[in-house]
Amino acid sequence: MNTILIQILGALATILLAFIVGMFYGGAHRKVIARIQNRVGPPIYQNFIDVLKLYSKETSINHGVMQHMGPVFAITASITSLMFVPILTDGNWFSNLNFSGDLVFLVYMMVFGSLGMALGAGQTGNPNSAIGVTRGLSQMVGYEIPFVMAMVALMTQFHTTSITGMIAVQQQSGTWLMFSNPFAFMAAIMAMLGMFSYAPFDIVTAPAEVSSGPISEFGGKYLGMMMTSGSIFAFVKLALFVDIFMGGASNLVVLVIKTFALYMIPVLYGVISPRYRTEQAITYFWKWPLFFGFIAILYAAF
Amino acid sequence: MNSLILLLILMFGGALFAFILNKFVPALRDIFVVLLMLGVSYLFFSTGISNRLNFDVLGIHMQWGFTSASYLFGIIVVVLGSLALIYSTAYMKGKDRLGYFYMNFLFSIGAMLGILMSRDLISLFFFWEIMTWSSYFIVIYSGNDVDRRGLKYMIFSAIGAYSMLMAIVIVNSFIGSFLLEDVFASIFAIGSGYQIAIAILLMIGFGVKSAMMPLHVWAPRAYSESPMSYTAVFSGALSKMGVFGFALVLFNLVSTQNWLINEVVAWLAAITSVLATFYAVIQSDAKKLLAYSSIAQIGYIIIGLASNTYLGVMAGLFLAVLHAVFKSTLFMAVGAVERQVGTTDMTKISGLIRRMPWTFVATLISIIALAGLPPLGGFVGKWMLYEALITSGHYYLVIMVFLSSTAAFLYSYRILFGMFLGQEEPEFAHVKEAPLSMLIPMLILSGISVLSGSHPGFILEPIQSAMASFGFQSNLPHESWWELTVLFNTWGDKVALVNVLTSIVGVFLIALAFITIKGYKNQRYVTTKDISSSGEIIQPEDNMTFQIDFYKPFERAIWPLLKRKIDDYYTDFGKGLEALFDFVRRFYNGNGQFYAIYVMAFLALLLIAGTKYFGF
């Protein structure tokens, strides 16, 4: 009984941590962009205010059950993924379900949310939403492949498919995997640009083209829940990359430093780039990232 | 009487009787076919696998009986067959030639059972051909464009079947027996050139039925133009006969020295699955989309089998069972839409979710299973497949599978959106939910998809015994099926399915409660015309549907791969042949004098050459 209680408390703590960190990073994102564009920008805690406001709103309309469940799907995927990603290398509190699933599972779990969300967006009947979804899915085919190639390279190199296994490998050898297999890291980082869907890959929500795409019919608590989910998910992705490529984190400070450093890559890359068209985005991922992934597997296998 | 014979007599006799019954008492036809199929299912399950029947025909020794491997496929056949027939009673109501339809339907199911119970190559081929022509007759049932579509199916089936036959007679000429056990026992004693040739010829035969590249060109239209109640069986069970055959060949007839065959098969299957997925993505007709998707999914199954590792084969067989379950559900759902709406063209229909909610539920569940998302059964199969490929060193193969599975999300979404989501057009306001006899089979099958996600043991148990009969010794601890919820790969990495399910369902329910409790009652439904549109007010007659060129950007990105279709090459080849045939035909020019000259010339030739070369 006690263990279950600890588990639940640990899970809640993890969710809270992910939420807070994710929210702040979102704020930082806005701030960084503003500074580069020579604006003052919103305060770094702006996202908290937004979410709070959204949750306190009353939603009065919907287009059906699937729309109602769309954000639920999204947050389910974010939180479940979070449960399976090791946050700290030695923390009991944050271990959650780390040992119950491996990388392959996580890759699938991570797309669960966007598909559930897509269903919700689909029911709204807004053509912009559907267009956004098709763009998102198309782009996903683009970046998943180099990402998976990087993962497969690491798996074959170290004969494990679990994230905890990869952390263990790095702790034993003392070398981060980004140095053990730099090609895999290159491929994965380029894929990460797509995963975050910041410019130049913000084709899904592209405000000027499809008026925010999938989320255009969602307001109030729906939007709030989606923002929550987005923040947690951003954290999940960063933590995953830190675990795999940067040796994990032994305490929260290290975790924040590492994830923030990593987070700056898509943010800074995005600031200076205009938006791609969908097919350009796909072909982008199928050029250099694919090449690096290819080399990474060769490097790992031979 | 031996229950195996009884099974076949019931099936084939029942099929003929259904045809006759339809002529005289059409009202009893539906009840008869369903009862017959249920009776046969009962008989099948009571038959068991120890029953063996030996007999001689024309001096050829034959043996019938199920092994645990064929029993596994047999379960697919009878379960799908029964459900599809129940579905059929409503789906086919009011159509022409029902006697013809049900007769061939039952023939093909009987033939499939016959294939599975064959323990020798001749009866296998015998039933294989019956299956071919009976399914062919249903493929051409709809009657449109029969000459091209039907013939294509028949030609490819014939090429496949005759390759098989060639392999069969060659095997016999070496071994002197058609019995599978004899063939398996002594195949490696014959020359390796013939060994490879036999394996390849057999695989051409099985590859046609499982629609593997480059033998797949018949499949998209054959699947999509058959009545959906049959396509459920066609794609679900009949194509699995090809998979079954592949299993027989790959595990028993390919020696370990010829591992290259495995690799080639796996790569062909991978290319099949990727290209078929891409084609599925760009389809706008739900039936065709599913048809291409079937081709792609069977690609995974064969990759699993060809990987020749314990986990891979298990994944292949698991996916085979599951594909039968979810793909037939999907075909049934599309059939339901077709029956209620009148078309399956997704550029025409949209927004049926509130009209046909149960059909949507069944579709949604099956699509989740198809896409391989946790926590449904499809994920279990995909996970095992990936792990098997990664741990056995098929690095690039696994990338192909990933590519295909990821692209599969696109068409998965397309089919849900195209039929059920999007704008709710007033022209579909009158559409009603499908009748109960169509819904129940779909929902039963959906239930299997759900259960297999957390407790795959009830499918994995029979698969393990099937694999034992293929010669794969189980390395899993023997557990009761409900305990088998944690999957391991050979490196010891695992996924705990119940934890996954608990986590997903738990979070989902909490989040749903959170979002519902506060103020859902006060929410009202607004139509899909009432949407954000930059301030403009949308009128009811405005077309806000987004269905045409759904994945155009993606299509542009992959266009170089799809430009040239294999089908075109076949068509050109066929045309060339016909021209050649026309040329040959000129020999008979209708002039009697020429014929007389031929006779004289032939005799002269014989007298000159014959005496020289025939040595007398």
Add this chain to the structure above:
Amino acid sequence: MVISPVQYIAIPLIAAFLIPLFGKLNKELVRIIPGLVLLYLSYISVVLMNQVISQNTMIVEIIAGWRPPWGINLVFSPFSGFLASLFSMLGFIIWMYTYNFKREVEDAQTEKFYVLMMMLITGTIGIVLTGDIFNMFVFLEITAISAYSLTAFYRERDGAEAAFKYLLVGSFASFFILLAIVLLYSQVGTLNMADIAQKMPDVNPYMKGVILMLFFVGFGIEAEMFPLNGWAPDVYTQAPGPIGAIFAGMVVKAGIYGLVRVIFTLFDVHEIFPLLMIMGVITMAVSEVIALRQGKLKRMLAYSSIGQMGLVLVAFGIGTHEAVFAAIFLMFNHAVIKSLLFLSGTYLVYHSKEKNISDLDGIGKSLPFTSFLFALGSLAIVGLPPFAGFWSKLYILMAAADVRLIAVIAIILAVSVVEIVYYFRVLHRIYFRERISTIEIKIPSFNAKISMLILAIVIIVIGVYPDLISGLIERAATDLLDKQHYIQSVLSVGLH
């Protein structure tokens, strides 16, 4: 009355001559008498076959008291008896079909038809039963002359032309065979086949070759071997439907019987087998390929028939026991199946002037029974299980595989695919096109339906349970291959 093989020849011949006489008594008798005769022949077939099989002998009938090798004799061996039985039973079924066929033609025509048909059947049965080579030539002529006349039965230009072509090429056949017989007689001084076979080793090899080639070409013409078969498609097309069935079911079979009897028993030179096989392969490939491009139903069936004969030749050319078994089995299957196709196909294009396949569009709805049987025949002829054609094709392939003729297997199977294409195209037209042509439909009479149904049932029963007949065929194959036994049995008759 004592049953003996001579009745096979005597009764139908007498009946043929008496038919005009009966016609004077009662017009209906003209149609009934042949049926009774054929029924009786079927009956004696059963009795004699039973005797031959159970006592493991062959029945040698001496005519006019001269024992072989001096007199003419009839040999009812398992092989020849099997074919004779097949011809009489098939003849009876076809008679049943013709009973109400073309009632509209005048009586004189009907009389002529039945006289010629009886002579045709007598001729074919005579060819297989005789033990004398010159006698065989005589029966061949009887067959040929009645066949020429029946081809031109409708007295149309095309019919006459076809008959003329047949006559032209057929006279070559007669000439070559006669020449061969003369040469042979000059070498061995006997006409009895057993005696010839016995004396064959003494013949000068060069002469042997020339004679064999003459026989090969002569019988090759009758057996529709490429390139000697130019006459056949026209004849099949122009002859009345049931006669087409008789051609495909009996006349060609008799030609093949002559060919293989000469090759296997008389000469027994294995060097000719490859030639036989190659000619078979070419015949099969060429004619099936041409059949694909035919626009007329009967022409298509004709080419298909030639193709099947090619396959029979291939099987005989392989020459092993298994292959001969398969060849005889295929002869049986083809006789039954192709008859069914001709009989049902005739009604499908009954009133069509051009007999085009396109006239069949949508006829499945108007003539469901006939179309169904045609479809069944189509499935059977291409060798799909569970129909009879499957087993013979399988056995041919097995025989070919046993001697490693992989290329031949590949060609046979490739040709089968072609076969499937053109037969199924016809089925598509029958069942899946809208009927647009205004050609009147002829509903088959009851007796015609029964006769077709019998053939269909035979096809299915043999397909499901081939062992029903395999014993007979097995003995027939043994008989054909065991030359010594044949010589002994024939020459020892009357010695005791």
